[in-house]
Amino acid sequence: MEICIVGTGYVGLVTGACLAEIGHRVVCVDDDLEKIAxxxxxxxxxxxPGLDNLVTRNRREGRLSFTTDLKEGIEAATVIFICVGTPPLEDGDADLSAVEQVARQIGELSSAYKLVVEKSTVPVQTGMWIEKTLKVYGGGKDDRFDVASNPEFLREGSAVEDFLHPDRIVVGVGHPRAERLLRDLYEPIVSGDFTCPTHGVCREAGPIPFVVTDIKSAELIKHASNSFLAMKISFINSVADLCELVGADVERVAEGMGLDRRIGRAFLNAGLGFGGFCFPKDLQAFVKIAEKCGYDFGLLREVDRINELRIVQAIKKLKDHLWILKEKVIGVWGLAFKPDTDDVRYSPALALIHRLLAEGVAVKAYDPKAMERVRQQLPSLLYCQDPYEVASGADALVVATEWKEFGDLDLPRVRTLMRRPLMLDGRNLFDPLKMKAMGFEYLGMGR
Known part of the structure; x- marks a missing residue:
């Protein structure tokens, strides 16, 4: 199938590379000249992880290409995925100007039938506006375009795996023709009838659920899913605060809760709170969507409030033990919002660092992948070559991102390098008893 992907951010690039990997011919379009170059x-x-190999192999084999020319991209394509950014506006609503612009251009440039698929995370009823835009700018003909919603459920750090081995594929359609095209497009993934770069042929995994809904329901599924996961994180962080007050261990509580199949252990990890470009943005957008429709989603407002307070709690823990933060040296392990990515958008680590700098702290930092991105925002930080350099001379260490390499460090060496062996484990990466046995003043989250 001939596919056009408009937008080469996380979603667009992963979608394009993975669709090429299962046999489609894909052209990725972006107006960012530097990125395409x-x-x-x-x-x-x-x-x-794994994306560079997919892009390299499929470019070499002629199934994947890149251009800045939208007309070139859509000319041969039957299916066009809109994967442009929908950043938050000041009031929390999603900025859909890029979506509208792409829909308008598709309408103007298309000379034959196209299935236009919204892959970007958008508010409910966006599909309706895309349909109207295509009709207005496409000459008023109803039969030249179908619109569908196909929300993405990709986790940064495991996006390739999530695309090729999803929990489910959701499509919202308004016409049987659109459903047929999307079933054909995803058939290799649904059936497992393709050679996965990680696992080989995957037929034994069984069929993937292919959920067909109306467009508005599909749009809501994405926001509802991310908001629910954010709610689980804020819930366990609230439980963590209670654990500290009564002397319980949130890790044991989460383990006991998670064994209930109705609850599950995933996303019950207490810490500095959630970040990244999806959860904070989607949570606020969902609240705004509900507000526009006349419903006050107070539950999600509280989820957001709890998350905002995690950094306040962390600063308080440090003050309770260091007394005065001004002119102290504090090392931070991790800058990305989660491990296995270099994305620092809405990163709790950066939120914490901004607070520390405001307190007059000298901050040393290390991250395996994200330092160059942060250097552009915070040139005043002392960026270190490794975690040991961060520890050297520090009055305290903060584990802000749970990179695997931090768990494999020589901790006795870390302790001897520090001026004071105080560690705030913002991700509960280490065992409290073992840390105390090694001589650390150990502060966990809810432990």
């Missing part, structure tokens, strides 16, 4: 040179604009 980077991709054409065989370099990656983002870090995502």
């Amino acid at each position: 980077t991709l054409k040179q065989g370099r990656m604009p983002i870090f995502e």
